[in-house]
Amino acid sequence: MEFSTKLLHGNEAKSYPNGATLPPISQVSAFAYESSEALEKVFQNRAPGFAYSRIGNPTVDAFERRICELEGGVGAVACSSGMAAVTLSLLNILQAGDEVIAGSGLFGGTIDLFGDLESFGIKTRFVRHMTVQEVKPLINERTRVIFGEVIGNPALDVMDIRAVAELAHANGIPLIVDATTATPYLLHPFKYGADIVVHSSSKYINGGGNSISGIIVDGGRFKWDAARYPGMKNYSSYGPFAYTAKLRNGIWRNMGACLAPTNAFLNVVGLETLGLRMERICQNARALAEEIARLARRWDERRDLSVNYPTLQESPYHTLAEKQFGGKGGGILTVRIGSKEKAYQVMDSLKYAKKATNIGDVRTLVIHPASTIYVHASEEQKAAAGVYDDLIRVSVGIEDTKDLVEDFTNTISAVV
Numbered sequence: 001m002e003f004s005t006k007l008l009h010g011n012e013a014k015s016y017p018n019g020a021t022l023p024p025i026s027q028v029s030a031f032a033y034e035s036s037e038a039l040e041k042v043f044q045n046r047a048p049g050f051a052y053s054r055i056g057n058p059t060v061d062a063f064e065r066r067i068c069e070l071e072g073g074v075g076a077v078a079c080s081s082g083m084a085a086v087t088l089s090l091l092n093i094l095q096a097g098d099e100v101i102a103g104s105g106l107f108g109g110t111i112d113l114f115g116d117l118e119s120f121g122i123k124t125r126f127v128r129h130m131t132v133q134e135v136k137p138l139i140n141e142r143t144r145v146i147f148g149e150v151i152g153n154p155a156l157d158v159m160d161i162r163a164v165a166e167l168a169h170a171n172g173i174p175l176i177v178d179a180t181t182a183t184p185y186l187l188h189p190f191k192y193g194a195d196i197v198v199h200s201s202s203k204y205i206n207g208g209g210n211s212i213s214g215i216i217v218d219g220g221r222f223k224w225d226a227a228r229y230p231g232m233k234n235y236s237s238y239g240p241f242a243y244t245a246k247l248r249n250g251i252w253r254n255m256g257a258c259l260a261p262t263n264a265f266l267n268v269v270g271l272e273t274l275g276l277r278m279e280r281i282c283q284n285a286r287a288l289a290e291e292i293a294r295l296a297r298r299w300d301e302r303r304d305l306s307v308n309y310p311t312l313q314e315s316p317y318h319t320l321a322e323k324q325f326g327g328k329g330g331g332i333l334t335v336r337i338g339s340k341e342k343a344y345q346v347m348d349s350l351k352y353a354k355k356a357t358n359i360g361d362v363r364t365l366v367i368h369p370a371s372t373i374y375v376h377a378s379e380e381q382k383a384a385a386g387v388y389d390d391l392i393r394v395s396v397g398i399e400d401t402k403d404l405v406e407d408f409t410n411t412i413s414a415v416v
């Protein structure tokens, strides 16, 4: 089955009650049972069923199963937000004294989170580029996780997942990837050796910009050494399901960052058109990046115009993106335009792009990261994340290509 066919006809889409084509919204907090014994069994995971929606809910379960099947994992756990997913994916295996190696070009919220984790005794070492050369020297006996984004947001650096996973595994460390910007449409990270995949499903998976959510998917292949991951000791009997079992019975359930049933339903609806949307989004983003690059090449260099997009010839990640994503580049590009004033002028003059702090919407969205998402970051952090004062991030939507290209090229030509 190809990608979009699977989104509609995958096994997990066939199991809704009464032949329903979508999972019914189980908008309830608790599930009642005929006998006390029956409830006891469900509560203790000795019988299938649901007890309380923070711990499990049929609509949320339907969303989790669909993503798990799509990514080829052994388990998936939905969360109230992408940040909850990132946080819990880490806290499930970390404790005070542990170290993380992460990219410095990560999503701003994730960078801030690593700062928060310092107070709990978890230290993060950042690398400018998530490459074997930069990661290897930072691995020590306290390193417990390598964390990176498949395509950095907004730095747009591309991780060679296979190479980093091999290095991690040679040192007995799992690789967790945030695949939000790549989406399952560009690649399935487990095939390249990633161990845990997290998504902010608020973005492309939902697609309509109508609910905040996240999901953690477990590839089930990492061998958790109980001496290095003491918390996993009690879950070793679960074999490949150990990480998911610990998450569900531990920090995820106890933190209470569960996904609301209605939001899970909206995600399932959105997911079904992910292939169709991504096809158009990637086509639009590529056309837009190429047209802006052409403008930049045509003008003399004093005009300070440049564009960044993974598959562009000019991108240092061109070859890797072509290879790893089969020629697709995703839906985000960034434009540098000379000054913050000009960036604002362009953003305020665009006809179709909305100024909003989100990505993965059907609508094209633009933002000035330096004064918004990265406003709490130091100059050093901003530089490391590729966030400049004259940089606009564009999350490309599904509008007609011609309209978008015209809008951007006309506006940029008038301002630069």
Ligand SMILES: *Cc1c(COP(=O)(O)O)cnc(C)c1O
Pocket (backbone or CB within 6 Å): 081, 082, 083, 084, 086, 107, 109, 110, 149, 153, 178, 180, 181, 200, 201, 202, 203, 212, 213, 214, 359
């Ligand atoms: C948006 C985003 C997040 C956080 O997700 P929320 O759903 O907003 O909590 C994490 N990682 C990446 C790459 C994102 O784009």
